[in-house]
Amino acid sequence: MTVEFARGVLPDDLPACAGGPWGVYVHVPFCASRCGYCDFNTYVLASMGPDAVADYLRSAHRELDLAASRMGDAVPQVGTIFVGGGTPTMLTPAQLGSLVGHIADLWGLAPGAEVTTEANPETLSEPVLVGLLEAGVNRLSMGMQSADRSVLRVLDRVHTPGRAVEMALAARKVGFDDVSLDLIFGAPGETLDSWRRTLGTTLEAEPDHVSAYSLIVEEGTRLAARIRRGELPMTDEDDLADKYLLAEEVLTDAGLANYEVSNWARPGHRSEHNLGYWLGRDWWGVGPGAHSHVNGLRWWNHKRPARYAELLDAGLLPVEDGERLTAEQRHEETVLLALRLAEGLPLAELTDVEQNRAARVVTDGLGAVQGGRLRLNLRGRLLADRIITELLA
Known part of the structure; x- marks a missing residue:
């Protein structure tokens, strides 16, 4: 830890926001199971004890209060909220709504503020989708990954093929007008025809936004171990290029324009929160392992939920370390x-x-x-x- 970022303390000369929209990222670290390719800061909820969600919510609300106190009155209204994870919809809509409402009470929401939650399709239903709308969520980002059962199995995804499309159409039915689907291409064993079918199935959901990422095999994951043992083939750069070109062709023909290398959207449906990252805007990250950025000052929270909660229970910010960008x-x-x-x-x-x-x-x-x-x-x-x-x- 650098001297400047002492235990639970940000530098005294924390800069004012640089201007532009103020974003808030909320990290919900829980999943039903851990995917073999994932190296995010996530934990299987069933293994964390009966009070894990209550402890997390108490800590996250405390961090929001401390953030508002530390930033003072110079923060603009919140333009974007993004609840990521993990699987945020492991929480109930009411629990998610309590976080969104707390953010709105502290800083206010700008007119037309974008409020996104990520979701696993298997955690959704029509009643849950209605609850999310009532909680203030107006943008849904679902992890579809693939429509191929064998690819989902390789990725250790628990949802069934077709579930993401079903829930995307249900979201539209109950009132969401901004639905995004996340895809991964290049999984071991995926063919070009399989990827073409996934893209076609994706379009059946009539998404407003699609993110398509080439698979990155991260060291320390189960997928990396399986490839190292020779159980699965390594991804191939030429294959990834062919699949990217196919995504560009299919999505563009369907009216979604590429606005960032891995992201396509219909007019008016870009991810404003992610644009904040790409354009160097300011945001506060809440939750274990979350990162924040204010006008060239960047810091990140302790990853372990227990340590995160311990510091907040002591009235301290859960800062692990940070840096002042040159x-x-x-x-x-x-x-x-x-x-x-x-x-x-x-x-x-x-x-x-x-x-x-x-x-x-x-x-x-x-x-x-x-x-x-x-x-x-x-x-x-x-x-x-x-x-x-x-x-x-």
Whole structure:
């Protein structure tokens, strides 16, 4: 731990918000089971004891109160709330609503504020969806991952094929007008035809937003161990590229425009909360392991729920550590994140040397300069990580 971020304390000179929308992220660390590919800070609820949810809620509400006290009066109204996890819908709609209502009481919600919860399809039903709307949630993000039973089995997902579509249509029926589905492509054993069927099934749900991520095999996960033992094949870069190109074709033809390398949306349905991350805006992260950012100051909470609760019970913020971003770090993050967006990266953000490198991106046919911004084309999006590394070299 750095001296600046002492136990349960943020620096005295915590900067004021930089302006723009204020976001709140709430991390609910519970799942019904742990997926083999997941390295998020999550815990199987059934193994945590009968008071786990009550303890978590008490602590999260205390953190919100301490956050409001620490930030003072200079915080704008909340533009976005995102409840992630884990599986937030392991909590009841009323419990989620208590967190949303507390945030609104502390800071107020801006007109048209986006309030998202993630959900596993198996935790949803029409009554739960109605309850979420009544709790103030207006955007639903479901982890569909695949419509292929064998792929779901490889990923250790517990929901059945078709359940996500069923619940997406039910969400629309009860009144949600913003429904997002998350997909993963490139799982061991998934074929191009299987991925095509998943995309087609996804569109049957009439989603407003689709996130499609290539599978990343994280060290320490069960999936990584199975691949290392030779039980499953490793993902293949060419296969991932083919599946990304297919996603672009199918989703674009269906009227969803790519606005970030891995995200497509109908007009007016981009994820405003995630845009806050990509554009370097300010947010407070509540919950075990949650990260926060205020005007170049970043910190993160203790991951273990017991330690998180212990500090809050003592009247302290659950801060584990943090960092004050240097000008160079902020520049690198701007390049890294903005170039992934359809709007692209303002050339004014680049040094003279980096602008010369950006010109090579155009010469190589990987992007174009429009309105003073470097924007990657489809080929460039496939090579985005390499392009960003070369720009910042």
